[in-house]
Amino acid sequence: MAVPAASSADAALLAAAEPFEKLTETAFSATPAELDLTIGEVRTAAAGVRSALSASAVGLLDERLAAIASARGADRRADLAIAAVEGYRVLVSAVSAAAKVPTAVNLLDYAGFRYDANLKAxxxxWADMMQAMAFAREQWASIASRVTDSALRGQMDTSLTEMEGAAKRRDVPAAAAAAQRELALVDDLEKFFNAP
Known part of the structure; x- marks a missing residue:
C-alpha cells in the first residue's frame, strides 16, 4: 500500500522536529562541543524539510535558526533553549490536520518545554511561563474531549493546574516537578492517539 504524501511529509516534519527538541532539552547541560553537534543536526534537519513548509513557515524557521546561532555565539543557554523550542513549534505546527496524533499534542509538548526552559533561565x-500555560490550556481544550481515557484526561488537567499554581507562587521545585509530569503525560497522549 502506498503511503499518502501528506503522511510522508508529516513524518518528515516530526522527524525534523526531534533535533530541535533535543537541543531544547540539552541547552543547559551539554558541553559546547555537544551543543555545536546538535545545532548541526538542527540545521541539517531544517534543510531537509524546507520544501514541505509554506513560505511563511520557512521565514519563521530561518528566524529561529538565526536566533539559535546568536544565542550559541553569546553562550546564552536559556535563549538557546527558547529559540530551539520555537523552531520545534514551527515544524510541528506544519503537520497536516490528517495526522493521527493531533498537532495540539505536540504543541502541549512545546508548551512544557518552553515553561521548563524559562524556569531554568x-x-x-515567570511571566513567560504563565503565557506558556495559557497556550497549553488552549491546546488541551481543543483535544481533551477526544481523550476517552478518563484517568489520562484527569492527570493532564491536574498537571496543567499544578504548573500554573507553581508559576503563580514562583515555586521553582514545584514548577520543575510539574513540568516533568506534563512532558511525561504528553508521551502518554501520543501513545493514546497512536493506539490502533
Missing part, C-alpha cells in the same frame, strides 16, 4: 521568566 537566571532569573526564571
Amino acid at each position: 537566571k532569573p526564571a521568566r
Whole structure:
C-alpha cells in the first residue's frame, strides 16, 4: 500500500522536529562541543524539510535558526533553549490536520518545554511561563474531549493546574516537578492517539 504524501511529509516534519527538541532539552547541560553537534543536526534537519513548509513557515524557521546561532555565539543557554523550542513549534505546527496524533499534542509538548526552559533561565521568566500555560490550556481544550481515557484526561488537567499554581507562587521545585509530569503525560497522549 502506498503511503499518502501528506503522511510522508508529516513524518518528515516530526522527524525534523526531534533535533530541535533535543537541543531544547540539552541547552543547559551539554558541553559546547555537544551543543555545536546538535545545532548541526538542527540545521541539517531544517534543510531537509524546507520544501514541505509554506513560505511563511520557512521565514519563521530561518528566524529561529538565526536566533539559535546568536544565542550559541553569546553562550546564552536559556535563549538557546527558547529559540530551539520555537523552531520545534514551527515544524510541528506544519503537520497536516490528517495526522493521527493531533498537532495540539505536540504543541502541549512545546508548551512544557518552553515553561521548563524559562524556569531554568537566571532569573526564571515567570511571566513567560504563565503565557506558556495559557497556550497549553488552549491546546488541551481543543483535544481533551477526544481523550476517552478518563484517568489520562484527569492527570493532564491536574498537571496543567499544578504548573500554573507553581508559576503563580514562583515555586521553582514545584514548577520543575510539574513540568516533568506534563512532558511525561504528553508521551502518554501520543501513545493514546497512536493506539490502533
